[in-house]
Amino acid sequence: MKQLIYLFQLFRPFWGWALLGVLLSMATMLANIALLATSAWFITAMGVAGLAGASINYFTPAAIIRGCAIFRTVGRYVERLVTHEATFRFLGALRLRTFKNYTQIPLEQVERLHSTDLTSRVQYDIESLQGFYVRVLVPLCASFFTALICVLYLLKYDITIVLPVVSGLVIAGALLPVLAFRAVLKNANDIFVSAETLKKKSIDLLDGLGELMVYNNLAKAQQDFRDHSADRLKILKSVETVGLLTKNAIWLISQLTFIATVLLAADLLQARQLTQADFVMVSMFALACFESIAQVAPALMQIPQNKAAAERIFFVNPDTQNQTEEPEQNPGYPDLALKQVEYRFNDFQIYPVKFDFELPAGQTLLIKGPSGIGKSTLIDLLVGDRFVQKGEISLNGQTIKNMTEQQLVATFSISPQHTHIFSGSFLNNLNLGCDTCNLDDVNEVLEMCQLKSLLESLPDRLSTYIGEQGYNLSGGQIRRLGVARALLKKAPVLILDEPTEGLDYETGKYMMEQIMAKRNGRSLIVISHQDMDYLTFDQIKMLN
Known part of the structure; x- marks a missing residue:
């Protein structure tokens, strides 16, 4: 984790942008949850009022719904602007620091690297870190605080409703993502190594095409390239399979939580502790809470790849090397x-x-x-x-x-x-x-x-x-x-x-x-x- 800590240190000058991006992401998710819950409450309240022939304040909930819809759209746009601006600034600092570090590496150590390997480290690996802030840092922070706010809001109704929601959020937002993280951890480095190997093979194949044809080894080299390509596809397929299974499992947990919330809220409705409109609103709110943790699993699955990319980029970090103390005097005009x-x-x-x-x-x-x-x-x-x-x-x-x-x-x-x-x-x-x-x-x-x-x-x-x-x-x-x-x-x-x-x-x-x-x-x-x-x-x- 030392390399990830180093990434956080590089992000330090942009913490203002990072915090603003997290706040905008939270506000956008809360606006979307409020839109769904308020719409459910409003439709139910209008139906109940119509059946009873009673009057209802139409303007306030309609304004809330319209405001949440507008804020969700505008907030998502502004969030994209802020998070991408922070990402570009971070990548600029990362590229500068990486180039500076590589210029301080002794030439004899750089010579041991294949030209494709060096290019992959300063280009492909850095590009893979562009999602470190947008896909890891923002979702994890925003999801935690948004889910906490949702749970605190449900406490105003009854603790029996909170328990299934908290249980569902813990399973879908913590347990399943951790399992997915452990499942893709072993393949994280293989993703980069396989991509680098394919690039090396393709360059070696093109550079040595004449010799391979002269010595009748072209077919063997092509088969070797196809074998490595198949290995990479197998690795990517396993990662995608883990992501798909995790996504479906989270969906199942959300539906089971929704059913449990409906059953528990029905008891409160019969006990007249909830109105009809509140009953529908609480049920839909419980379902909408899962939007807050929807990006946790993809974020945790991204961490192993970010860690592997950081280790390859900072395979030699001059900041951590032992530096001898500078002498008090400059050599001047030396012998x-x-x-x-x-x-x-x-x-x-x-x-x-x-x-x-x-x-x-x-x-x-x-x-x-x-x-x-x-x-x-x-x-x-x-x-x-x-x-x-x-x-x-x-x-x-x-x-x-x-x-x-x-x-x-x-x-x-x-x-x-x-x-x-x-x-x-x-x-x-x-x-x-x-x-x-x-x-x-x-x-x-x-x-x-x-x-x-x-x-x-x-x-x-x-x-x-x-x-x-x-x-x-x-x-x-x-x-x-x-x-x-x-x-x-x-x-x-x-x-x-x-x-x-x-x-x-x-x-x-x-x-x-x-x-x-x-x-x-x-x-x-x-x-x-x-x-x-x-x-x-x-x-x-x-x-x-």
Whole structure:
């Protein structure tokens, strides 16, 4: 239940919306119950008055009936607006928190997940939680308080009428839903696992279609897919069967309670403790009470699925991980040291990636080597995306294992080998590095990376929408935009991974000379498989 408690904590900023939704749901249910009971009383009273030739106040009950009907319709509409607004706000916060949590998960842990599994967790599982408030929280709270109000109202007549109604409500609103909850509990996780498995199978089937046809295994793969599809349908069918049986059992309990209430109310009618109109009204009111608990069983049956989805979404929750205490001082311009660091991607890798060097603050380092040798792995190790398996990485003599993610992020500014362009304007993508930088800072890095001519050709200059992945930019322009983004961030250690790849010699030479001349005391690490003999580095390391 820890994950569900975490969901409640995420819902804390929206408790005002949640409470309003519960109150509107209660008011709507009470209006519907009052409409049925008052209509029964009014029709009976009119018939009795007609037979007796007596007069009756027609306007008051008619107004109550009309008011309840209007309030039920309007209340249901407003309830939908409020509850869905609360749901959308909750989902927005949940998506943001989930994405933030996943960005803090070490890369080597994320790599163990199938791409379909990761997509299912951040999309399908989150979407399944959209009913957590509307289908679980609101129905359970509103049902309890509405049923309590109904029972308190019946107490004004006679305790003998209350007993069968309370018994029926307890059985239909507590016992049967709990049994249904226990019945679907074992299938909750299977629902998500089966859906994820089908997605994996479909993607693997499409990706490997050629190989399957060449090796005559297509029929076997198709049969395997059909078998998993049948298994999922079997799971869904069992859950639907439980829901249908529970619904029919609740209907039966409501009818038996109605009959018992009619028989007990008939005795009160004979004893002249109830009028004819009250007799009909109390009987119909007892039947209408079951509307208050109609959504309890579906709500409880939804909880196991919500719990399973929450466990999959928060399979690693950084908020619950052990955090080391932050040191009192910021590393500032640090001395970087990697002492006999080794890393293997898997147990089958014979030779590990090795790093062993010291980089005093403000110095420059060129790391060279052929593609695939593990040069870019250095970045993952420095920022904590991968864990050092042997040796130690330290900043000013302090191991990075004792540093928080925020400190590591503040220490390093990185231009990765593959620059990601987000959907937005040119300036939005630059400001990822420094959202507080002024226009002079932006113009300076654009000049250093020779992007001024590109900017002048854009229709809206810095405000030009460049699209996701920079579809209207060339590969070299995207590379320089990534470098400019890293330069804007005022971090003490600047790391450039293949900064000149895809650039012509003169453009790359000018950009690197500008960076070297204007780094303002920052340490610089350049990772490249190209020669940069036009630059003078304090250290050059060759990886073999």
